[in-house]
Amino acid sequence: MFASLLTPMVLAFLLGIMAARLKSDLKFPESLYTSLTIYLMVAIGMKGGYKLSLAHFDEVIWPALAALALCIAIPLWTYLIMRKLGRFDVPNAAALAAHYGSVSAVTFSAAVVFHDTLNIPVEGFMPSMLALMEVPAILVGISLARINARFPAHEGASLKEIARELLAGKSSILLFGFLIIGFACGASGWELVSPLFDAPFKGVLTLFLLEAGLVAGRRLGELKRGGAFLIAFGIVMPVVHAVLGIYLGYWAGLSEGGATVLGVLASSASYIAAPAACRVALPEASPSYYLTGALAITFPFNIMAGIPLYHYLADLIYHVPV
Amino acid sequence: MFASLLTPMVLAFLLGIMAARLKSDLKFPESLYTSLTIYLMVAIGMKGGYKLSLAHFDEVIWPALAALALCIAIPLWTYLIMRKLGRFDVPNAAALAAHYGSVSAVTFSAAVVFHDTLNIPVEGFMPSMLALMEVPAILVGISLARINARFPAHEGASLKEIARELLAGKSSILLFGFLIIGFACGASGWELVSPLFDAPFKGVLTLFLLEAGLVAGRRLGELKRGGAFLIAFGIVMPVVHAVLGIYLGYWAGLSEGGATVLGVLASSASYIAAPAACRVALPEASPSYYLTGALAITFPFNIMAGIPLYHYLADLIYHVPV
């Protein structure tokens, strides 16, 4: 299990953290970062859509419902825990709920590659779960803020408007759009574009994780500001969510690999769609909390320890079923 | 024929249009757009040069003359139609003539991929035609403005100067430069770089068409400004030009696929080289007209309906020859 961490992706992430701590001048141009993001979304969506075209409806429907349940429920208790135990104010608790309920496409990809490397099969349609789980949690988080604090609606931005913006947002458009394109084009379409979207995928992920490490490393300096509670939450809750995800995956009929990936999705926190949405809709929430939580605590934990741990837990669950 | 539209390229273009209409925040960084453009030009040129090195001089010379004739004649009648029927003023008519006489590398690539997908052979040296047809039409268009309106020469920018600038312009340098490089290096050179310039080409084209769709989609809102005449022109004339191109290709000895691609070149309107040149040399012409025509009408029409239509027409022409 340790050996599975010796991959270029995980080590590139570590290198990024180290470079940031050494105050290296290594920096990715922003347009490279954006380009890599676009590539990853398109590639994940396209391949997922193609695989979805090979799956049966009833293989997919139960996992999809499980995924939806997870991403609606997780923000609810995250909000409560943050308010009651963490003593965060309403906007910050709501923003954290949105982040932990939503998902991270990069953590997802790392989990898929992890299983690939170990030759453990994962259902090819899992990217559909990724796409499904991104937006709802963010809406739940923002609604919680509106309901709980007589939070005055942001001028002209009704919840419906926010939902529309999120669904037309970059990552939704790319993930859903290319899921559909991949689905519609099937094998012949996938063949045309797989030399760009399949073969080099792991290399691109390596570069992306290098950059993610640089950003996480810079954020590490702010860990104190987040406080011990946030650190504890950002490590313990992902494990809880992962176990939940694995169980639900098991009940929904996923293979062990698929259930682990569902667990990873549940455990991961969004740091692309959620921060952008919170910046607009919850301006009072401080990025110090939600970015530190998602980016400097949970993301590194999942990449470096979480994924193999969840694999181990899934193994237990699948061989001593309840 | 309809199935041939179900390719990732065409669907990505549609997705881009849709995202723009939904006011998505999806946007390509400009340097990604420029990088993709450079990649496409280099890849088209390099492969075309290599294929040219495999062709005989007398296979190429007649199609080349046909291509030149097309791109000199098309702006002439385009100008007249725009002036007389469209009632555009001199600079706008001249700018539109430059755009419709010149060619679109992306439409060209889409046509080549279309034939690839249907396993219809296309002469490998067709990129030479693309390179040949880019600049002359723009010069014709600008000359028309100069001649017809006692248009005062842009200070210090003689037509010779403009010709020099166009030939040293980005797309000419890349297309001609890599045609020559590909030609000079032959098979051994092509082998070195084809893993970058060949295999992932269709994937890159997919990304580029997504971005093109985003821009075309934003432009769609300005369709009214262009007016019904521009819309009619932007759909009818490409078909006329395509038929002309197919006939000329037929007479010049091209295969059916090659002639269709020559038709596509004739029908396509430039939106990289021509707008840049017109901005400098014809500042009185309004981008609303030429960009809307080239980008929001003719380009989508060609990508989504024109190419299969021209293929169908070529079929008729090649099997009931005149």
Add this chain to the structure above:
Amino acid sequence: MFASLLTPMVLAFLLGIMAARLKSDLKFPESLYTSLTIYLMVAIGMKGGYKLSLAHFDEVIWPALAALALCIAIPLWTYLIMRKLGRFDVPNAAALAAHYGSVSAVTFSAAVVFHDTLNIPVEGFMPSMLALMEVPAILVGISLARINARFPAHEGASLKEIARELLAGKSSILLFGFLIIGFACGASGWELVSPLFDAPFKGVLTLFLLEAGLVAGRRLGELKRGGAFLIAFGIVMPVVHAVLGIYLGYWAGLSEGGATVLGVLASSASYIAAPAACRVALPEASPSYYLTGALAITFPFNIMAGIPLYHYLADLIYHVPV
């Protein structure tokens, strides 16, 4: 030998120079340039690390010592020659010493590809030499300035601080980092990422050399400012350094190909790490001298004539050994 220049890389470099001389508007976006640099460093490092994992310690140690000796000695005499014969002032002589002592990753890659094309084996661990030789020469150059001119230390930037910054600098971090990652992951890691870092490498190098040609071409206009001495130095000394490198490589037990590449490293001048360091630590030195020398004289000379020449010289040395 002449035929070996007919590669897409060399011709793209020439095209870039020509385009710049023609004042073409062809320009690479800066983030594309930076992205290509990152790609090259990561790819060189990763592959080198993987190959290093296949080598024996005692194959590597002698070449490493030879490399270190070269990059410490070269700046010493470069400094003296610049001061005594070239009559440069202290900061400029020191900056030139730093540049000629350090190395160029792109020249290195061009040399490796050159050998590849001719099917001459080169030790796979040579990227380690590249990584080793980058920083020391820059430190020697800056120290020379400090020692020789009672050059007042840049406020707060001790030599130790500069060393730290250089070692945490972009190119060191990427080269050393991915050497270690490649080494640690071995064949299984390399397999995951080689579709991105191996197959398209030569294509990316072609694009990079196009951009390098554009910059060198613009610099050519400043050749006069550098003066005849700089031109002579920039052509003669690389040959001397290359011969020295080949001899040392020979004595260190490298194959003929490996020794030639060590010669190329010795002969090449840095234009990524060294200019950045000199801008900060030797602000009195004029970029006109060091950039013109490294970028407009030595780099083109090496790419277009040096590499095949050194190959020829290595042939002589290896077949009439001393």
Add this chain to the structure above:
Amino acid sequence: MTPLKLVTIIAEDVLEDTLAKEITALGAKGYTVVTVRGKGEQGMRENLWEGENVKIETIVSDEVALKILAHLQRKYFDKYAMVAYVTDVHVVRTQHFT
């Protein structure tokens, strides 16, 4: 040459479109935007993960300048990372701006 006001707003990039619409509604005839990085009370803002700033500049009459500032103060100054200031400038053609 006519004296006018140049209003400069430095704000989070997510606000660009909204601000552009609002200053246009308040009377600005045009504006110029550039992406910047910066540091202030809310800390550093310099990349896509953590958010960037935009600098919006618009040349307007004195009256519109005051309206814009009042609007910003009312709607944004408490909650958002934002800075705004006014400079005196001279232009040649007034009708372009008012």
Add this chain to the structure above:
Amino acid sequence: MTPLKLVTIIAEDVLEDTLAKEITALGAKGYTVVTVRGKGEQGMRENLWEGENVKIETIVSDEVALKILAHLQRKYFDKYAMVAYVTDVHVVRTQHFT
């Protein structure tokens, strides 16, 4: 500190090189350029397909400032999307600019 003029020109990117040459010929000792996006009479300009703007800033004497503005008005203001304005600034070393 010496008072000088900062002339700011916002123009289509295709004009950058020409404008740089012209303001240098008119007496500017240097200039600073940045790519911007913006909206004015001619509509939005924000990407490579449709064209971008550049903002050119140059610090010059009062006299050169007037010359530059007169030149712009004569050659460009009718036909091109362009805005120009002048701000008073203070510099430490005058010889750098005049």
Add this chain to the structure above:
Amino acid sequence: MTPLKLVTIIAEDVLEDTLAKEITALGAKGYTVVTVRGKGEQGMRENLWEGENVKIETIVSDEVALKILAHLQRKYFDKYAMVAYVTDVHVVRTQHFT
């Protein structure tokens, strides 16, 4: 509205971090940076190979403005490609800047 000073520094990009630290130490409460290209005595600076410029802007009190300029003159003006100037601006909330 309160009058304050906007200090603008155009310098080589390698100096960005150092300058940011220094102006903060001299009393600036924030600053805004953008990468620019430009030409001056030291010639053109417009790409990564040859170096780029940054433009750093900070709104400060008169006193801090003078301190910053004095510091720049002492430490940088001889050796580095650098230009600095001061503009009068008006802000709404003074406490943000001083």
